[in-house]
Amino acid sequence: MRADDVVRSLTTPLNAPAFPTGPYRFTNREYLNITYRTDPQALAAVVPEPLRVPEPLVRFEVMRMPDVTGLGDYTESGQVVAVEHEGECGEYSLAMYVDSFPAIASGREISAFPKKLGAPRLYVDSDTLVGTLDYGSLRVATATMGYKHRLLDPTEARDEVTLPTFMLKKLPGYDGTPRICELVRAQISDVTVKGAWSGPARLQLFAHALAPLSDLPVLEVVSASHILADLTLGRAEVVHDYLARPA
Template identity: 70%
Template sequence: MKKSDVLKQMSTPLGAPAFPVGPYYFRNREYLNILYRTDLEALRRVVPEPLEIDEPLVKFEIMYMPDVTGLGAYTESGQVIPVSFNGEKGEYLHAMYVDNHPAIASGREISAYPKKLGSPRLYIDSDTLVGTLDYGSLRVATATMGYKHQPLDPEKARQEIMQPTFMLKIVPNYDGNPKVCRLVRAQIKDLTIHGAWTAPARLQLFAHALAPMADLPVLEVVSASHIVTDLALSMPEIVYDYLAESSD
């Protein structure tokens, strides 16, 4: 294989890359989102500067994606923290657990999504929308929400999904020091809302050393949403370089 051919590759191994070239389009992507109040000091321990915390809030989310071009079908769960950066309100992606290797590899390598392997599920149990997350054989989270009790304003749903998101891109060098350490920003711009609802919701988090969601405890459920969409992800942009700042 010529050097020019190597440079065209998106991922290894060269003969069978971990994921195909995008863009990736999501059809009927289904969200269960629960916004809850948590401990402010716990948030301060995990949100990196220069992001700022406005309120002690966390969004727990589970997303079922049955039709993703190039990646197939998978489910994802995580915690998202409302923050501000240079006066712009957005969300910091704190942790994501995914059951699909191409989605994990592409999310980490192409972008900066903090993905690791987990076993999330989103399903209907009688009159209840249920989201669960297992790490290995152990339960980490259980979320429940009434199924389609009340319509949610589509514009509010759109604003919720299209919030700017901030992520850490960290790539180590061979000496153990960071080669890349950046804060990046992304925002969904291509979005179609098929339906949106709200209802009473509850969330339980269980302590786990390697999936420490419970380190951001649930003190009060503020709101919940169930949203079905089509969308495409946008490429991130660098907004802060930790290595450049540390060399000044």
Template identity: 65%
Template sequence: MKQHEVTRHHATPLLNPAYPPVVPRFTHREYLNIVYRTDPDALRAVVPEPLEIDEPLVRFEVMRMGDVTGYGPYTECGQAIPVRLGAERGEYLHAMYLDNFAATASGREASAYPKTIGSPALYVDHGALVGVLDYGTIRVATATMGYKHHELDPEEAAAQLTVPTFMLKLVPGYDGTPQVAQLVRTRISEVAVTGAWTGPARLQLDAHVLAPLADLPVREIVSASHLLTDLTLAPVAPVHDYLAR
């Protein structure tokens, strides 16, 4: 292979890349969101400056992807933290767990999503919408919500999904020192809400050293939503460079 041909490829392995060269469109994406109040000191320990925290809140999410361009169906879950950058309010993505390696690799390499492998699931059980996360053989999160108890305004649902999202892009150099250390921003676009509900909810997080969701403990359930959507993820853009001199 000639040198100029190498750069025509987008990812390694060279002839069998870990993820496809597509901008994914998410169709029939289903959310279970539970917003809860947590310990302020625990939040301050994990949210990087220059992001700021106004209230000690966390959004636990489980997402079942009905169909994704280039990847097919998969399930994902994680924690997002409401934050502020200057006058702009958004969410900082703290942790994400997926059952799809290609989506995990592309999210981390081509963007900055804090993705790692796990075994999440979203399903209905005896009148409850249930979201769970297993890490290996250990259950680390269980969320339940009354199934379609009250309809939610679609505009309010879309507003939940389209807040700016902040993430850390960290890439080490070959000597272990940081090569890239940036705070980046993105935003979900082209959202179509096809169903939205709210209702009572509960969330249990269990301690695990490699899946430390419980380090942001549940103090009080604030709200819950069950959303059905189609959407597209926009590209990221750097908003702060930690290595700038």
């Protein structure tokens, strides 16, 4: 293979890439979102500067993705924190747990989504929408919401889905020192909200050394939403380089 072809290739293995070239279009992406209030000191320990935490709010999310161009069918779950960056409101993606290797690899390599392997599920149990997350064989989160109790304004749902997302991109050099250490921003675009609902909700988090969701304890459930939408992921852009030297 010629050197130019190596450079142009998206990822490895060169003869069977771990994931295809985007953009990635999501059809019938289904969300269960539960926003809750947590301990401000616990947030301060995990949200990196220069992001600012205006309120101690965390969103636990489970996302069912049955039809993704190039990536197929998978589910992911995680925690995002309400933040501000240079006056812009958004969310910091703290951790994501995913049941698909191509989705993990593409999310980490192309962008900066903090994805690792997990076993999330989203399903309807009688009159209840249920989202669960297992790490290995152990349950680390259980979310429940009344199924389609109240219609949610589609504009409100769209605003929730399209909030800017901030992520930390870290890649070490071969000597173990940081080679890339950046804060990046991405935003979902081209959204069609097909349905949106709210209802009563509860969230349980269970302690685990390697999936420490419960380190951000649930003090009060603030809101919950169930959203069905088609959308496209936007490209990530660098907003802060931690390794850049002052001029």
